[in-house]
Amino acid sequence: MAKQTPLYKTHVRLGGKLVDFAGWDMPLHYGSQVEEHHQVRRDAGMFDVSHMLAIDLEGAGAHDLLHKLIANNVDKLTVPGRALYSCMLNPQGGVIDDLIVYFFRPDFYRVVVNAGTADKDFAWISQHAGSVAVKPRRDLAMIAVQGPNARAKTWAALPGSEAASTALKPFHAAWFGDALIARTGYTGEDGFELMIPAERAEATWNALLAAGVKPAGLGARDTLRLEAGMALYGQDMDEQTSPLEAGLAWTVDLAAPRDFIGKSALAGRRPEKQTLGLLLTDKGVLRAHQKVFAAQGEGEITSGTFSPSMSRSIALARLPAAVAAGDTVEVEIRDKRLKATVVKPPFVRNGKVLV
Amino acid sequence: MNIPADLKYAQSHEWARLADDGLVTVGISDHAQEALGDIVFLELPQVGRKVAAGEECAVVESVKAASDIYAPIGGEVVAVNQAAADAPESVNQDAYAAWLFKLKPDNAAELDKLLDAAAYAKVAAEG
Numbered sequence: 001m002a003k004q005t006p007l008y009k010t011h012v013r014l015g016g017k018l019v020d021f022a023g024w025d026m027p028l029h030y031g032s033q034v035e036e037h038h039q040v041r042r043d044a045g046m047f048d049v050s051h052m053l054a055i056d057l058e059g060a061g062a063h064d065l066l067h068k069l070i071a072n073n074v075d076k077l078t079v080p081g082r083a084l085y086s087c088m089l090n091p092q093g094g095v096i097d098d099l100i101v102y103f104f105r106p107d108f109y110r111v112v113v114n115a116g117t118a119d120k121d122f123a124w125i126s127q128h129a130g131s132v133a134v135k136p137r138r139d140l141a142m143i144a145v146q147g148p149n150a151r152a153k154t155w156a157a158l159p160g161s162e163a164a165s166t167a168l169k170p171f172h173a174a175w176f177g178d179a180l181i182a183r184t185g186y187t188g189e190d191g192f193e194l195m196i197p198a199e200r201a202e203a204t205w206n207a208l209l210a211a212g213v214k215p216a217g218l219g220a221r222d223t224l225r226l227e228a229g230m231a232l233y234g235q236d237m238d239e240q241t242s243p244l245e246a247g248l249a250w251t252v253d254l255a256a257p258r259d260f261i262g263k264s265a266l267a268g269r270r271p272e273k274q275t276l277g278l279l280l281t282d283k284g285v286l287r288a289h290q291k292v293f294a295a296q297g298e299g300e301i302t303s304g305t306f307s308p309s310m311s312r313s314i315a316l317a318r319l320p321a322a323v324a325a326g327d328t329v330e331v332e333i334r335d336k337r338l339k340a341t342v343v344k345p346p347f348v349r350n351g352k353v354l355v
Numbered sequence: 356m357n358i359p360a361d362l363k364y365a366q367s368h369e370w371a372r373l374a375d376d377g378l379v380t381v382g383i384s385d386h387a388q389e390a391l392g393d394i395v396f397l398e399l400p401q402v403g404r405k406v407a408a409g410e411e412c413a414v415v416e417s418v419k420a421a422s423d424i425y426a427p428i429g430g431e432v433v434a435v436n437q438a439a440a441d442a443p444e445s446v447n448q449d450a451y452a453a454w455l456f457k458l459k460p461d462n463a464a465e466l467d468k469l470l471d472a473a474a475y476a477k478v479a480a481e482g
Contacts, residue, residue, distance in 0.1 A: 028392075028419075029392065033392055033393050033418050219392065223418060283396065284416075285416045287420075287421065306395040306396065306416070306418050308393075313396075334398075334414070
């Protein structure tokens with residue numbers, strides 16, 4: 001029996017096509033994945049992301065715990081509400097999960113982790129927590145409201161939310177009563193991620209719906225994040241992948257003197273691969289696991305799709321380190337080899353095509 | 356579910372229509388386009404290719420996934436719908452108008468082995 005979020009009945013009522021995602025019954029789309037994609041790029045859409053797990057870390061050792069557990073440096077978080085994207089690594093330097101950590105006080109942080117890895121993450125964090133309280137927050141629902149009009153429509157839908165969040169810069173969050181409003185997302189558009197008590201999820205969703213925010217499913221979430229050049233755990237990286245080869249070097253702080261799990265493994269190894277974008281110049285659709293042939297060697301697509309914003313196929317691919325943006329490569333699709341151009345992601349941000 | 360009574364259907368969700376000129380037009384069912392979601396690419400067979408019943412001969416790709424299309428009967432490909440290839444979303448809009456290819460059948464009697472609308476409705480209802 002698949003798990004259901006507090007918004008499950010709402011998805012059924014709205015005609016969502018429900019599929020199993022990491023053990024959860026989640027909406028793939030509510031009619032047209034492509035229309036939902038455009039809705040987010042052009043106006044405002046919302047995603048139920050309550051299958052993801054918020055974990056609160058409370059106690060005097062919370063800062064030191066995160067210092068040790070994540071590859072990005074929590075010392076960058078000095079203002080309450082500040083958020084940071086990071087990988088959590090195993091001792092071999094592979095990615096246990098990617099997550100967002102929110103700072104409230106040196107003795108109080110919240111991390112939000114992927115649904116499919118939530119149990120493993122909770123166990124891993126707990127194992128290292130010592131006296132820090134590790135609290136999974138399944139009592140919260142999460143709704144991502146994304147798009148150029150997402151903030152304005154959220155403010156229209158939720159009285160009082162504007163005063164609480166109007167000053168938020170990207171990657172900052174603020175309390176709104178017992179809810180958290182974060183100016184974060186996974187689409188390459190402006191917007192909020194709302195963490196609210198589960199019993200208010202449906203009312204909040206309906207208020208957003210009434211304000212003109214349209215529901216969007218996991219399908220659109222995937223095409224949006226891929227256009228935005230954002231990695232998906234389990235597809236673009238996993239426990240066997242170094243973040244330095246997954247396009248996530250910018251999130252790994254090797255410079256600071258602090259030690260963290262996985263640091264020595266990363267520091268002692270020169271990356272042989274890198275992750276870059278591909279634009280298919282021929283007709284067809286790039287998909288995960290297709291082989292890539294470059295002059296410098298072989299690679300593999302980790303995520304591929306048809307980009308609704310660009311009306312052509314795009315991908316993230318793990319390629320030999322010597323390949324450069326601008327190179328032409330070949331991708332094996334069924335019995336053919338099609339030409340693609342190597343580009344530096346993102347493909348699309350804030351409604352604009354960048355490549 | 357839209358399943359026209361005058362067509363024949365394959366278990367693998369293709370439809371086939373025999374015309375007066377003896378040619379058989381092939382497409383995918385409304386149920387199939389619905390299941391695939393937004394269709395973004397069609398790979399159609401070469402005109403002149405000879406195919407056997409059940410042979411893979413085209414690919415329909417949606418945003419989600421690629422799906423093989425099988426020849427419902429054996430024959431020679433005599434035409435492909437380039438207009439549909441240029442506008443793959445037309446298959447979502449009307450799966451029975453946006454045909455994929457036409458076959459000159461080896462043996463038109465093979466059509467009798469396909470499902471009628473009532474039998475296909477049961478297949479579609481099961482997924």
